[in-house]
Ligand SMILES: Cc1cc2nc3c(=O)[nH]c(=O)nc-3n(C[C@H](O)[C@H](O)[C@H](O)COP(=O)(O)OP(=O)(O)OC[C@H]3O[C@@H](n4cnc5c(N)ncnc54)[C@H](O)[C@@H]3O)c2cc1C
Ligand code: FES
C-alpha cells in the first residue's frame with residue numbers, strides 16, 4: 001500500500017488538490033483508511049483540511065449548522081442537539097463515534113449512513129464552496145461530486161415531531177438491517193399534516209418513502225389509519241443484500257418497523 | 265515514498281519518528297516505536313484490538329494516520345502500570361480471569377479506562393456500551409464486564 005497524505009489549512013487549496021486522479025478527502029477515515037487497509041488501490045492520495053471552523057457546531061434561532069468534521073460523539077453529547085443524538089449514537093461503537101464525521105456519513109454507502117438518513121428526513125441543506133444544495137440533490141450526485149462538503153444546515157426539529165429508529169441484530173452496536181427517520185407535523189386533533197420519511201438500506205444510499213408520506217397525510221397515528229402508508233412503504237425501494245440481511249428480508253420487515261416507529 | 269516526521273507524546277514521553285506518508289498510527293506504534301500493546305486484529309475498525317486513547321478519546325489506531333497525530337497525547341495499555349504496580353483495571357482483569365489469549369485485552373482496557381475516567385461508578389449497561397466496539401473470542405465477555413465493575417469498585421474504595 002502506498003498512500004500519501006496532503007494537509008491544507010484552507011478548503012479552497014484542498015479542493016484544488018482533490019482534482020488530481022486517485023485523490024480523496026480524508027474525514028475521520030473510518031471508511032477511506034479502511035478501504036486503503038483492505039487494498040483499495042483506487043486511492044493513492046488523501047487530502048485533509050485543518051481549519052478548526054469545520055469542526056464547529058452552531059445552534060441559533062432554531063437553526064443548526066454542523067461543520068463537516070463534527071463527529072458523531074460531539075453531536076451525541078451536545079446539550080442542544082438532543083433530537084439528533086439518537087441518530088448519532090446509532091453509528092458504530094464508541095471509538096467509531098469519536099472518529100466518524102458528518103461529512104463522511106453523507107458519503108457512506110448502505111448499510112452505513114444512518115446519520116444521513118436522519119439528515120434526509122430533516123430536509124438538510126448541504127454546503128460546499130460552490131454553494132448550497134438540498135440533501136436529495138447532493139445524494140443523487142454524490143458519486144461524481146468532488147467538492148468538499150464544508151457543513152450541513154438543519155432546521156432544529158421539535159423533539160416530539162422527529163423520530164429515528166435503527167434496527168440491527170447485535171446490540172448495542174451493530175450494522176443496520178435498516179434505519180428510518182420521520183419528521184411529522186400533527187394537528188391538535190392528532191391528524192398528520194405533513195410527513196417526511198427517510199429510509200436507510202432501502203437503496204445504496206438514503207431514500208425518501210414518498211408514497212408512504214403521501215398516504216399518511218390526513219391520518220391519525222392508529223394501526224387502522226396508518227395501514228395504507230405501511231402498505232405503500234415498499235414503493236420504489238431497492239434494498240441492499242449483504243451478510244446482515246437479504247434484500248427480500250429487508251423489504252419484508254420495513255412495514256413492520258415503520259409501523260412501530262409511527263405508533264411509538 | 266516520502267518520509268514525514270511525526271511527533272507526539274506516548275504515555276507521557278516525547279516521541280519523534282519518520283514514517284512513510286499514509287502510515288497508520290497502529291503501524292507507527294508497533295513497528296517504529298516498539299509499543300506492541302495495541303494489537304492489529306482486523307485493520308477494518310471492527311475488532312477494537314488496536315484501540316488507544318488520543319487526547320482523552322478512544323480511537324482506533326488502525327484507521328488513524330500517524331501524521332494526523334502531531335502534538336497529540338497518546339495513551340496505550342503499555343503505559344498504565346506505575347513503578348511495577350499494575351493499574352486497577354489490569355489487576356481486575358488478571359484476578360477475574362478476564363484475559364485468556366489476551367489479544368483483545370489492551371483494547372478492552374483502553375475502552376474501560378476512558379469509561380472510568382468519565383464515569384467512575386458505571387452501571388453494567390454503561391460497561392457493555394463502552395466495550396461494544398471490542399470483540400473477544402475467548403471469554404464470553406461476562407468476566408470482562410465483571411472486571412471493569414470490580415476495578416470501578418476498587419477505585420472508589422481507594423478514593424474513600
Ligand atoms: C466498524 C465500523 C462500524 C461502522 N458502523 C456504522 C454505523 O453503525 N452506522 C453508520 O452510519 N456508519 C457506520 N460506519 C461507517 C462510517 O464510520 C460512518 O459512516 C462515518 O460517518 C464515515 O465518516 P468518516 O469521517 O470516517 O469518513 P471517511 O472515511 O473519512 O470518508 C468517507 C468518504 O467520504 C468522503 N468524504 C468525507 N468527508 C467529506 C467531505 N467533507 N467532503 C467531501 N467528501 C468527503 C471521503 O473522501 C470518503 O470517500 C462504520 C464503520 C466501521 C469501520
Ligand atoms: S485492528 Fe483496529 S479495529 Fe481491528
Ligand code: FES
Pocket residue numbers: 362363364365366367368369399400401402403
Ligand atoms: S481474551 Fe482472547 S480475544 Fe479476548
